[in-house]
Amino acid sequence: MDDQARIMQSIGGVSLAGHSVQGGMALPPPHGHDGTDGDGRKQDIGDILHQIMTITDQSLDEAQAKKHGLNCHRMKPALFSVLCEIKEKTGLSIRGAQEEDPPDPQLMRLDNMLLAEGVAGPEKGGGSAAAAAAAAASGGAADNSIEHSDYRAKLTQIRQIYHTELEKYEQACNEFTTHVMNLLREQSRTRPISPKEIERMVGIIHRKFSSIQMQLKQSTCEAVMILRSRFLDARRKRRNFSKQATEILNEYFYSHLSNPYPSEEAKEELAKKCSITVSQVSNWFGNKRIRYKKNIGKFQEEANLYAAKTAVNAAHAAAAAVQNSQANSPTTPNSGSSGSFNLPNSGDMFLSMQSLNGDSYQGAQVGANVQSQVDTLRHVISQTAGYNDALGGNTMYSPHGLNNSRLASNSYGSPGFRCYLVICPQTGGNEEMDNDTQPTGLCFAPNEQSYFHFLMVTKAKQ
DNA sequence: CCGAATGATTGCCA
DNA sequence: TGGCAATCATTCGG
Numbered sequence: 001m002d003d004q005a006r007i008m009q010s011i012g013g014v015s016l017a018g019h020s021v022q023g024g025m026a027l028p029p030p031h032g033h034d035g036t037d038g039d040g041r042k043q044d045i046g047d048i049l050h051q052i053m054t055i056t057d058q059s060l061d062e063a064q065a066k067k068h069g070l071n072c073h074r075m076k077p078a079l080f081s082v083l084c085e086i087k088e089k090t091g092l093s094i095r096g097a098q099e100e101d102p103p104d105p106q107l108m109r110l111d112n113m114l115l116a117e118g119v120a121g122p123e124k125g126g127g128s129a130a131a132a133a134a135a136a137a138s139g140g141a142a143d144n145s146i147e148h149s150d151y152r153a154k155l156t157q158i159r160q161i162y163h164t165e166l167e168k169y170e171q172a173c174n175e176f177t178t179h180v181m182n183l184l185r186e187q188s189r190t191r192p193i194s195p196k197e198i199e200r201m202v203g204i205i206h207r208k209f210s211s212i213q214m215q216l217k218q219s220t221c222e223a224v225m226i227l228r229s230r231f232l233d234a235r236r237k238r239r240n241f242s243k244q245a246t247e248i249l250n251e252y253f254y255s256h257l258s259n260p261y262p263s264e265e266a267k268e269e270l271a272k273k274c275s276i277t278v279s280q281v282s283n284w285f286g287n288k289r290i291r292y293k294k295n296i297g298k299f300q301e302e303a304n305l306y307a308a309k310t311a312v313n314a315a316h317a318a319a320a321a322v323q324n325s326q327a328n329s330p331t332t333p334n335s336g337s338s339g340s341f342n343l344p345n346s347g348d349m350f351l352s353m354q355s356l357n358g359d360s361y362q363g364a365q366v367g368a369n370v371q372s373q374v375d376t377l378r379h380v381i382s383q384t385a386g387y388n389d390a391l392g393g394n395t396m397y398s399p400h401g402l403n404n405s406r407l408a409s410n411s412y413g414s415p416g417f418r419c420y421l422v423i424c425p426q427t428g429g430n431e432e433m434d435n436d437t438q439p440t441g442l443c444f445a446p447n448e449q450s451y452f453h454f455l456m457v458t459k460a461k462q
Numbered sequence: 463c464c465g466a467a468t469g470a471t472t473g474c475c476a
Numbered sequence: 477t478g479g480c481a482a483t484c485a486t487t488c489g490g
Contacts, residue, residue, distance in 0.1 A: 238470065239486095240467085240486095240487065279470095284468095286470095286479070286481095287470085289479085290482095291468090463490105464489105464490095465490095466488085466489085467488075468485100468486085468488095469486085469487095470483100472484095473482090474482105475480085476477100
């Protein structure tokens with residue numbers, strides 16, 4: 001049956017309601033019209049319009065009365081239930097297959113993602129896990145709290161919008177469903193509409209609304225993804241590591257210069273210390289190695305600084321040991337003496353090393369326990385060469401016989417002296433020094449197996 | 463604002 | 477798979 005025929009029937013129905021005269025008007029038979037005659041169709045529409053225009057209130061009242069009459073007919077309930085049954089059977093047989101709609105995988109994905117991101121799901125604490133994961137991935141503990149809260153705030157915003165919209169949709173859906181149900185219930189008094197059909201209609205409405213909800217979910221997911229990408233893309237929003245973290249990494253790098261390739265365990269340890277991720281540690285070492293290799297000269301100063309730092313740290317450890325053994329000695333240098341070391345700026349710090357074997361970067365066969373010291377000091381060797389003559393570079397300063405009580409603190413930074421840190425072999429060697437070179441600082445071996453001593457001396461300025 | 467510094471990424475290689 | 481080299485993108489300091 002084509003549309004036109006349907007309209008005809010519909011209109012015919014109206015005419016049957018009480019326009020017997022007009023009902024007899026020349027309506028074309030449904031199948032007698034081939035639908036290709038344009039003039040004929042125009043004529044039909046004209047007729048229909050005419051019919052509509054001539055419907056009066058009176059005729060509508062008549063129709064209502066007729067309808068009421070039918071509803072009150074004694075046979076109506078029995079016929080109605082039969083009609084409902086027939087309709088339901090035919091309706092179910094047609095729509096049965098469509099009823100079972102499998103869960104939309106896309107919707108499931110969206111739901112899962114919203115749940116995982118903390119947009120959907122429980123209100124309190126929602127998103128904190130995702131935010132924490134994101135914050136951890138972004139690295140930098142110092143900034144974590146700021147970025148964390150920033151991320152959470154934005155996520156909360158998205159969440160609120162999502163829930164508001166979702167509520168609106170649900171409300172609209174419920175309202176519309178109620179409206180349609182009332183309408184159908186009302187209509188069910190005059191036409192065969194079974195409760196199951198109403199249920200089906202409700203289902204259709206819900207599906208329609210859920211498709212709208214899916215759009216909402218989709219756009220929410222997009223918003224979360226954008227937020228996440230902005231938040232997580234460290235390349236976009238990277239933060240320099242904290243000074244402390246950089247120091248820790250540099251200290252490791254320069255004290256392992258012969259093999260600046262931390263093991264996984266070492267990386268984990270460093271990552272923990274620096275509050276960064278292991279991959280960030282790897283990145284840092286990768287960058288450091290390549291940049292160091294490219295421009296050793298540029299890193300000389302830095303290398304010196306960390307070499308001295310390592311030495312000083314070792315000195316402190318040794319001083320603490322000395323202090324423990326000579327607890328009552330009033331002249332034992334305290335840790336404050338480290339303040340005298342001002343290597344890079346003043347140039348007054350000087351490190352001398354004897355008998356170090358060539359390029360330790362190439363993996364010289366030096367005792368493993370010494371290797372890191374060698375590494376630490378490798379960069380100052382070249383500088384040392386410039387000072388060797390002035391200090392009597394070939395002299396081996398032995399700590400033997402040095403009395404801690406002689407390490408007068410008033411020597412530190414005194415105007416006429418320069419302060420040097422001398423690294424010398426632990427055993428053997430020439431005990432002599434220049435006349436104007438005085439041991440004024442610490443004299444110790446970093447550990448018992450160490451080949452070297454760190455000896456702080458002053459030398460008269462020239 | 464510009465250039466240097468720096469953390470991250472990518473592609474290639476052994 | 478880890479490391480290297482080149483590069484990108486961002487931060488930082490003068």
